[in-house]
Amino acid sequence: MNTETLSLSSAQEFVTNIFYRAGITVNGPRASDIKVHNTKFYNRVLAQGSLGLGESYMEGWWDCEDLSQFFFLLLRARLDEAVNPATLALQSLKSKVLTLGRNDPYKIGQFHYDIGDDLYRVMLDKRMIYTCGYWRDALSLDEAQENKLQLICDKLYLEPGMRVLDIGCGWGGFLKYAAENYGIKGVGVTVSKEQASEAKKNCRGFDIDIRLEDYRETVGQFDRIVSIGMFEHVGKKNYLTFFKKAAECLTDDGIFLLHTIGNSEVSGAGTDPWIEKYIFPNSMIPSISHVATAIEGLFVMEDWHNFGPDYDKTLLSWFENFEHGWSKLQDKFDKTFYRKWKYYLLSCAGTFRARRTQLWQIVLTKHGLVNGYTSFR
Structure with missing residues (x-):
């Protein structure tokens, strides 16, 4: 069926039936139902x-009153696979092409992280x-994030x-926490100018060097390495380069912890087009086989360690803060940004x-710890 040429009534019926298969009623009464204001929506x-x-x-x-439940x-019903598979295939191909070479590492910093610390x-x-x-x-969110920082410190011994x-x-949060609680010396690298500037202020008074630097340019030897939520920007064709750099910088008896969103379903699948x-240009969520290879x-x-369901709670907390704090932001950002x-x-x-994506913490050593590794949960 060529869905691009459907009449309005046929398109509306088609989309309505697809949503109904997942328990979503178009213009229905539940919080997870959607209310359509423009009939061009269907086509x-x-x-x-x-x-x-x-x-x-x-x-x-x-x-939709409850967007998170709608999604x-x-x-969960895998309706994303039922609509326009040709578009999905094109996006997958685009993702593979984008990750073939050395992408501009500073693009994501400018596009997403430098839009304003406020x-x-x-x-x-x-x-x-x-x-x-x-x-x-x-x-609370504060407690959950402190728990996460402590968990990482424990796993790193x-x-x-x-x-x-x-x-x-x-913004230097992990390094500052580790310096405060463990007396470590740190180097932090980021491709965001805003983050680098704020991290330097945040870590002032500690033996921490914050650099506006692509990880591929980093040199030195480190007892411990962490990467917390950055690997999603690396790209499949750069994974080997990333891990080679980590191995190069890690001492022989060191420990490396990788914290990343993960895709447990399809190796090589592209990022969602929207x-x-x-939000995240040139991003890609790795699969188990990507990392393993x-x-x-x-x-x-x-x-x-997989604790993906915790991201649901984290994102809801971020939205609650964003919603409550919107009055402080609306002079800078417009209504379209709010909806985005x-x-x-x-x-x-x-x-x-829906468990379609995961959150992994992976602990790696270069040769295996002689007496074995005991993890923390």
Whole structure:
């Protein structure tokens, strides 16, 4: 069926029936149902898939009281695979092409992280940690993020005086926490000018060197290496380069912890087209086989921990902060940005709730620890 040429009534019937298969009623009464304001929505979704779904939301063509649950239902029923597979195949091909070469490493910094620290101060926890929290025994976002930082320190077996490299250090939150609590010396690298500037202020008074630097340019030897939420920007064709650089910088008895979103379903699948265009250009979520292939001959895998459902809670907390703090941001960002950011946070929450994406912490050593490795949970 050529969905791009369907009449309005046929397109509406087609889309309505697809959503109904997931328990979503168009113009229905439940919070997870959608309300369509512009009838062009139906053909646009059929022609453009997830890109059309997201753009039409940004433009106010439809609304949903509970976006995260809408996406949970949609993705749990795998309806994304039922609409316009040709678009999905094209996006997958585009992703492979984009990750063939050395992408501009500073593009993502300028596009996403440099849009203003004021946004992230409103949205994030007090330490400005822009990655999944660890919600075991946590009652707030601040507690979940502190739990996560402590979990990483435990997994790294940190000791005073150790030299630690943070690849993709953000605003310096992890290095500052590790310096405060373990007395480490740190180097943090980021491709975001805004993050680098703020991280230097944040880590002032500690033996921490913050650099505006691509990880491929980093030199030195480190007892411990962490990369927390940066690997998603590396790209499949650069995975081996990434792990070779980590191995080069890690001491023979060192430990490397990789914290990354993961795709457990399809190796080589491209990033969602809407996310690629509006949130994280040139990004790619790695699969298990991507990581496994790239670390062969370089590292021993000591531990692989998945706590993906915790990202659902983290994203909901970020949205709650964003929503409550919008009055502080609306002079700088317009209504379209508000809808874009809401769609980003809540669609991602639904994705993790549906278990379509994961959150992994992977502990690696170069030769395997002689007495074995005991993990923490």
